[in-house]
Amino acid sequence: xxxxxAEYGAGSGGVPGWxxxxxxxxxxxxxxxxxxxxxxxxxxxxxxxxxxADHIYQVIHGAACLYKLLPDGRRQVARFCHAGDLIGxxxxxxxxxxxxxxxxxxxxxxxxxDLDARVETxxxxxxxxxxxxxxxxxxxxxxxxxxxxxxxxERVASFFRAMIEQSLRDGxxxxxxxxxxxxxxxxxxxxxxxxxxxxxxASFRAQGLIATPDPHRILIxxxxxxxxxxxxxxxxxxxx
Amino acid sequence: xxxxxAEYGAGSGGVPGWxxxxxxxxxxxxxxxxxxxxxxxxxxxxxxxxxxADHIYQVIHGAACLYKLLPDGRRQVARFCHAGDLIGxxxxxxxxxxxxxxxxxxxxxxxxxDLDARVETxxxxxxxxxxxxxxxxxxxxxxxxxxxxxxxxERVASFFRAMIEQSLRDGxxxxxxxxxxxxxxxxxxxxxxxxxxxxxxASFRAQGLIATPDPHRILIxxxxxxxxxxxxxxxxxxxx
DNA sequence: CGGATTCTTGATCGTGTTCAAAGCAGGTGG
DNA sequence: CCACCTGCTTTGAACACGATCAAGAATCCG
Numbered sequence: 372x373x374x375x376x377a378e379y380g381a382g383s384g385g386v387p388g389w390x391x392x393x394x395x396x397x398x399x400x401x402x403x404x405x406x407x408x409x410x411x412x413x414x415x416x417x418x419x420x421x422x423x424a425d426h427i428y429q430v431i432h433g434a435a436c437l438y439k440l441l442p443d444g445r446r447q448v449a450r451f452c453h454a455g456d457l458i459g460x461x462x463x464x465x466x467x468x469x470x471x472x473x474x475x476x477x478x479x480x481x482x483x484x485d486l487d488a489r490v491e492t493x494x495x496x497x498x499x500x501x502x503x504x505x506x507x508x509x510x511x512x513x514x515x516x517x518x519x520x521x522x523x524x525e526r527v528a529s530f531f532r533a534m535i536e537q538s539l540r541d542g543x544x545x546x547x548x549x550x551x552x553x554x555x556x557x558x559x560x561x562x563x564x565x566x567x568x569x570x571x572x573a574s575f576r577a578q579g580l581i582a583t584p585d586p587h588r589i590l591i592x593x594x595x596x597x598x599x600x601x602x603x604x605x606x607x608x609x610x611x
Numbered sequence: 612x613x614x615x616x617a618e619y620g621a622g623s624g625g626v627p628g629w630x631x632x633x634x635x636x637x638x639x640x641x642x643x644x645x646x647x648x649x650x651x652x653x654x655x656x657x658x659x660x661x662x663x664a665d666h667i668y669q670v671i672h673g674a675a676c677l678y679k680l681l682p683d684g685r686r687q688v689a690r691f692c693h694a695g696d697l698i699g700x701x702x703x704x705x706x707x708x709x710x711x712x713x714x715x716x717x718x719x720x721x722x723x724x725d726l727d728a729r730v731e732t733x734x735x736x737x738x739x740x741x742x743x744x745x746x747x748x749x750x751x752x753x754x755x756x757x758x759x760x761x762x763x764x765e766r767v768a769s770f771f772r773a774m775i776e777q778s779l780r781d782g783x784x785x786x787x788x789x790x791x792x793x794x795x796x797x798x799x800x801x802x803x804x805x806x807x808x809x810x811x812x813a814s815f816r817a818q819g820l821i822a823t824p825d826p827h828r829i830l831i832x833x834x835x836x837x838x839x840x841x842x843x844x845x846x847x848x849x850x851x
Numbered sequence: 852c853g854g855a856t857t858c859t860t861g862a863t864c865g866t867g868t869t870c871a872a873a874g875c876a877g878g879t880g881g
Numbered sequence: 882c883c884a885c886c887t888g889c890t891t892t893g894a895a896c897a898c899g900a901t902c903a904a905g906a907a908t909c910c911g
Contacts, residue, residue, distance in 0.1 A: 439752070439753075439755075439756045441756070441760060441761075441842055442842065445760040446760070447755055447756040447759040447760045449752050449755055460745075460748075461745060461748075461749065462741065462742050462744075462745025462746055462748075462749065463745070463749060467749050467752055467753075468752065490737075491734070491737075494731070497730075497731075497737075501702065501741070501744075502702050504702075504741075504744055504745065504748060505700075505701060505702025505703070505744065506702055507748055508700075508701075508702075508744060508747060508748045508751060509701065509702065509703060509707050511748060511751040511752055511755060512679070512689050512707050512708065512751055513679075513707075514755055515679075515687055515689055515751060515754055515755065515758060516679045516681070516687040518755060518758035518759045518802065519687040519758045519799075519801075519802030520681060520685040520686070520687045520802065521681075522866080522867095523866075523867065553888095553889065553890090554889070554890065554891090555889080559759075561759075562758065562759030562760065563867075563868090564867075564868060564869080565889090565890080565891095566867085566868075566869085566890095566891085566892085567866090567867055567868075569890065569891055569892080570867090570891090570892080572890095572891090573891075573892080585876095586875095586876090586889075586890060586891095602681055602682065762898080762899095763898075763899065793856095793857065793858090794857075794858065794859090795857085803899075803900090804899075804900060804901080805857090805858080805859095806858095806859080806860085806899085806900075806901080807898090807899055807900075809858065809859055809860075810859085810860080810899090812858095812859090813859075813860080825908085826857075826858060826859095826907085826908075
């Protein structure tokens with residue numbers, strides 16, 4: 372089963388996936404130099420919310436899932452992470468979320484102290500870290516709008532739009548998109564139940580917007596319509 | 612009316628408010644040195660979402676409100692800002708949100724290029740900026756959990772808890788808390804309607820948890836119960 | 852004091868949840 | 882190799898929470 376899920380990420384595009392990863396770490400920053408490569412199996416936990424935040428991780432290959440839990444088990448996924456993403460950047464002492472491997476995963480593990488030191492001395496690292504945290508923030512703020520104000524259909528369409536962009540960044544064609552996560556993961560990311568996610572999918576299928584050859588793959592038939600449903604990406608200026 | 616609203620922030624605690632502001636800018640960073648002090652009247656807009664993000668603002672006195680809009684007018688407030696908070700830190704070219712003055716406002720306006728330069732050279736500024744953006748991120752992530760998974764009552768209780776903490780930071784007693792924002796602002800922050808906010812308030816009042824001598828002030832009668840309703844702040848470790 | 856805005860409460864409605872059950876795929880053990 | 886079992890997905894039916902629509906009260910401010 373773990374094997375099977377792991378395939379979703381790499382199996383389809385025809386692209387090995389490693390090429391993209393190499394690209395990422397070379398272009399964005401040279402963090403690999405001060406970290407060690409680690410592997411994790413799907414469903415492994417990298418760290419728990421509240422653990423001492425001593426390490427930062429950069430995803431090389433695979434996908435991860437960051438989430439918070441309420442005492443009664445309600446879960447909110449804050450972010451899905453793909454090749455190149457940094458996990459665990461925080462101002463606090465402890466990690467603000469739990470991080471699970473969604474697929475089999477390769478990560479670079481960097482000691483926080485080492486990264487901090489490098490941020491002080493190396494301009495490029497500083498830029499990379501600032502940019503990464505800025506991206507994370509802007510993503511979170513966009514997600515606030517989604518969770519606070521969008522309908523179920525708008526949420527799912529927004530999610531697909533983001534997954535399409537992710538797929539394009541990974542060298543995909545933007546038509547066939549792999550979904551490494553389960554319906555529950557998607558629901559917990561979008562603030563819905565998995566039943567509602569299924570129903571929206573069924574509705575999109577009925578409208579001819581998407582097709583789902585298998586649960587972990589969607590074919591985008593009408594990206595424009597999907598984008599319109601997803602709604603205001605960035606607000607067009609209302610007034611001066 | 613503007614005057615009146617402005618009073619809510621400063622009038623109650625008996626503390627002038629300026630002392631706190633001075634404290635903040637002295638302790639956290641010396642950004643004032645490279646910026647200019649500006650004043651804004653309640654309801655003024657500092658900048659619009661999408662505007663070129665050429666300036667960063669630090670609140671000296673008063674409160675501000677950061678929000679995104681959907682094309683049809685639905686609004687999501689990302690954050691309320693108080694003395695000491697930085698507004699407009701972003702990795703992108705444009706501001707990711709609109710910023711309105713909630714009350715009459717004093718801010719330090721800093722050219723982004725100047726701040727960037729100072730971040731390169733000054734260790735303290737670097738720390739201050741990294742810390743501020745980290746705080747903003749962690750706040751946003753907590754808000755994701757609220758918007759995605761909490762009930763209306765839990766949201767309002769969480770909001771009150773945060774306002775109590777803010778009030779304590781400003782030297783208040785944590786019993787009488789001023790609400791510079793309207794019910795609509797609160798609703799747009801919590802992903803609810805203003806009617807629902809009113810109803811939750813009525814319910815809390817009926818339970819003896821709070822009292823509302825006037826619409827812009829709440830008395831906290833039972834902080835413990837309120838905290839319990841607000842629910843899992845930070846998740847107690849589930850397993851090892 | 853008068854007009855506008857904000858706040859509050861009530862009644863009804865609808866979207867998404869909850870509860871339930873069936874279908875399906877993958878992995879395991881006999 | 883097949884049967885079973887587990888976990889994931891899908892669909893259906895009933896329900897509930899919060900939204901919407903509406904009206905009146907309170908507050909603010911000129």
